[in-house]
Amino acid sequence: MVINRVNKVKQEYWARAILVVLIGAALLIPFAGKWLQAIPNDLPTWVIHARMPEKGGWSPSRITAQVGEPLKLRLTSEDVIHGFAIGKMDEPSSVEIEPGKVVEVNLMFNQPGTYTFYCTRWCGENHWRMRGVIEVVGEGTPLVEDQPLYLKMGLEIDAPHPAEEVPSNSVDPQQGSTFARLLPSYALDKQTYRTSSPANLWLRLRAEQKLIELSDDEIWNIVAWIWEQQTSPELLAEAKQLYAENCAACHGETGKGDGVMVRDLMPPDTEEHSSGERTRPPDFTDPNHLFGASPALLEGKIIRGGMGTGMPYWGPILTDEQIEALVSYIFQFAWEK
Ligand code: HEC
Ligand SMILES: [Cu+2]
Known part of the structure; x- marks a missing residue:
């Protein structure tokens, strides 16, 4: 569904x-x-x-x-x-x-x-x-938020999440769409998308008997197409603006984690806090980093923020729809690699 x-x-x-x-x-x-x-x-x-x-x-x-x-x-x-x-x-x-x-x-x-x-x-x-x-x-139905998915899933959002697999060539979602009819139904379920990293979904599809004939690249094209299906040009345009206003100062216009505010987050001679916390924004253009994260995980980070890492929390500011659109936008940086 x-x-x-x-x-x-x-x-x-x-x-x-x-x-x-x-x-x-x-x-x-x-x-x-x-x-x-x-x-x-x-x-x-x-x-x-x-x-x-x-x-x-x-x-x-x-x-x-x-x-x-x-x-x-x-x-x-x-x-x-x-x-x-x-x-x-x-x-x-x-x-x-x-x-x-x-x-x-x-x-x-x-x-x-x-x-x-x-x-x-x-x-x-x-x-x-x-x-x-x-x-x-006063009177009325109180404003209550749904519990965010990352909490329902019990995700450890501060743990490193390296991708187990990444594409070795650039992806072609259009080509991926041509295999739509071969796909198991879960592959197009919104819940699967939200709870899987691209690497997880790739591994799961790679193990499907019906897709055995396809090359590794073709499976990646399918995953890229599934990610593309979850958003729209309008939502991406809205996210682009939100990102420019609220995120680019740290994460950088191109998602590389090199925004102008980064130098204030961390003195140049320290790579990490002694506790090992990351204090630099990650490189969103690096599939090795991003493709190990599910949308739920990235949403969770945006909602809750970092723990003393400099990543602000946006839960009370952005709507669920805006956060989802931002996650799709962030994934774009790595897909377009
Ligand atoms: C003041 C600087 C700053 C701003 C502004 C900021 N971030 Fe971050 N962000 C960070 C830092 C530093 C990290 C890495 C530490 C961490 O994950 O807690 C991070 C991590 C993240 C992560 C987790 C990535 C991962 O792979 O785990 C996401 C997603 C994210 N930011 C999205 C956003 C979005 C969306 C916005 C704007 C609405 C935003 N950030 C604004 C500094 C910032
Ligand atoms: Cu102000």
């Missing part, structure tokens, strides 16, 4: 429809229109100061709100330009906070839960730590 997860996630987010952001009443999210008249002038108001994380980040960094009750944030920066956005929005909208100016954001939530707000501008080496929470209380 192929689970159409993208659609499911889309629906969930529409069902949530939690948030109305009106910036000086100029910028409206379409479905928010009807709330406009309902918003009184004297809303509960929070003044929030933005500073670089070294200087204290957001203050206050924890605010409270009531379900269904609009609130106003007055955002102001005391140093550089910061950005403000709320995590896990299907259509993220962010505002810029210029030093010395005040920007107003009106919000309303229709589900109780803990929402994360974060800075969207690279304001310094600790930029990503600039996060705060909005605690929303």
Whole structure:
């Protein structure tokens, strides 16, 4: 069975429809229109100061709100330009906070839960730590996340995961697609994709009687095609942008792990922490590294982050759909090798 997860996630987010952001009443999210008249002038108001994380980040960094009750944030920066956005929005909208100016954001939530707000501008080496929470209380179905797959699988996401097999030539997914009818049904199951590394799936298909005639390269073409099937040009385009905004500073534009922030993560003369933790981003273009990881593992790393390695956690910021798209995008670096 192929689970159409993208659609499911889309629906969930529409069902949530939690948030109305009106910036000086100029910028409206379409479905928010009807709330406009309902918003009184004297809303509960929070003044929030933005500073670089070294200087204290957001203050206050924890605010409270009531379900269904609009609130106003007055955002102001005391140093550089910061950005403000709320995590896990299907259509993220962010505002810029210029030093010395005040920007107003009106919000309303229709589900109780803990929402994360974060800075969207690279304001310094600790930029990503600039996060705060909005605690929303009241009636309604609370915002609860599914347990991520890496936890259900009990994956050890910090362990090294070298690939047992890698392609010896460049792959041709198009050619792989011509063997579709020979494939066992599990091969096209979304769950198989999410829980297998390319190397695992290759080994599994290599052992199939029905594929015995195929060459090793042809099996790799099938695996490359399966990986391609799990995404779309639209999702990859979205992921490309997310990656450029949030990941390239460390992982590098081309995924080689050579982003501009890397020098801040680790002094040049130390290869590893004494504890052996990796502190450099891995080379995503290296199949020997990447093809030993399943999508669930990479998703897990993105959701939870590293343990003192410098890899931020994105669970409260990115939607499941965005994380899946990013994983496909990251795999692209190695497939295109
Ligand atoms: C501040 C630097 C930094 C930023 C920003 C960053 N990463 Fe990382 N990332 C790292 C480091 C360092 C590692 C290696 C250590 C580790 O795995 O914990 C890593 C590891 C990873 C891994 C695990 C790879 C593997 O093979 O185990 C994935 C996947 C990943 N990052 C994805 C992302 C994505 C997606 C983003 C953006 C949304 C991102 N990273 C942003 C520094 C960063
Ligand atoms: Cu900032």
